[in-house]
Amino acid sequence: MMDLISTNGLPRADRGAAWAALYATRMSKCEFTPGDTDRFDAELRITQLGPVKIARHAMDRCSVERRRSDIVIGAPRLYNFLLQAEGTGTFYQCGKESELTPGDFVLCDTGLPHFFKTEGPAVNIMVRVPLKILSTYLPTPEQFCGQRLGRAAGLIGAAAAMVRELGSGQGPGCSPLDEERVARYLLEMISMSYTSSNAPLADASAIAWQRRRDVIQFIEDNLRDPDLSPALISARLRVSGRHLRTVFASGGEKILAYILRRRLEECARQMSNPAWSMHTLTEIAFSWGFNSSAHFTRTFHEKYSVAPREFRRRALERSVTKHS
Structure with missing residues (x-):
């Protein structure tokens, strides 16, 4: 039915x-x-x-x-x-x-x-x-x-x-x-x-992936928290910092790098969305855990090779052109 x-x-x-x-x-x-x-x-x-x-x-x-x-x-x-x-x-x-x-x-x-x-x-x-x-x-x-x-x-x-x-x-x-x-x-x-399309995982690797998923889920759940850090994650998940680094290393990216990348990606996504055009860049950045406009601008430019304001202008122009 x-x-x-x-x-x-x-x-x-x-x-x-x-x-x-x-x-x-x-x-x-x-x-x-x-x-x-x-x-x-x-x-x-x-x-x-x-x-x-x-x-x-x-x-x-x-x-x-x-x-x-x-x-x-x-x-x-x-x-x-x-x-x-x-x-x-x-x-x-x-x-x-x-x-x-x-x-x-x-x-x-x-x-x-x-x-x-x-x-x-x-x-x-x-x-x-x-x-x-x-x-x-x-x-x-x-x-x-x-x-x-x-x-x-x-x-x-x-x-x-x-x-x-x-x-x-x-x-x-x-x-x-x-x-x-x-x-x-x-x-x-x-x-x-x-x-x-992927090499089969051994049992030990499968367990590591499961643990890494738990860490990623915690990060994604708390990505907007400006206090999010490896120390906070270790305390909340009740694991040592060394164990946390070992588990997360299976993905080839350090925890702080992952957190920064994900925050920048979410900021870029919202900056490209016309529904967020009335919000300032600072509002968007701070809503995703940044607490410094200068740090946000610098790291955003390093990742996308363009300033946040120019990135937003181009993205919104492409949206208008594509659907006009």
Whole structure:
């Protein structure tokens, strides 16, 4: 049985917020910021397939953000294999940025903040899987979150075709037992495509990735805190500083470098979003944990080779040109 909701009948004024409220009743709580405040349409089709949910989301140009405040602590962990079915988009999670074109997948942990934006009308189809089931196929899914899986990888072309068909809302037309088998076959194909593109992890490495994910989750949850530091992380997670450095080293980046990079990336993202054009650069920077305008300006220039003000001007001009 298919569940269908859309923006039809919703008020034109502040439709993004109205859609977010409706979307949250079926999927997850998120904030929607339409690219065009005068016109925004969206549709969500949901089909249950055995232990997984297939959700086809069609929408006009917009950005979708799931914030720390949207996440319920202790809620069952759910992951989405997101297929870019039509249009293009950019997905951000855990410091990873994936540019998506039709046929690409990306894995999303709904228990962590993430951000997605489309460059125009787009269709995404999500395969939503409980962690308990997903871990059967991907024992350490956290290492793949935010990572693009291109349409040429492994069996991903066949998996994409299957997801498109299932996302049509027609369903496989078989018994509940067979639906579960179809779902597990689909998860097997997608997971094999991810693992075949990466060297298999030894048990010790898998444990290290799990611990690193816990550290990253804490950082992402507290990225706006200006007092965030390795010492604070060690104290809150009750691990030694040496152990913390060892665990985090598996990603090839020091903790302070990761924190700074993620803050700069979030600032750049908001500076590029017309919805934040009325906020000053200092307001944006301080909201992401910076406490010095000079430090923000210097480190931003080092990363992006341009001053923050000029970066914002160019980004907003590109947005206007692209959608005029």
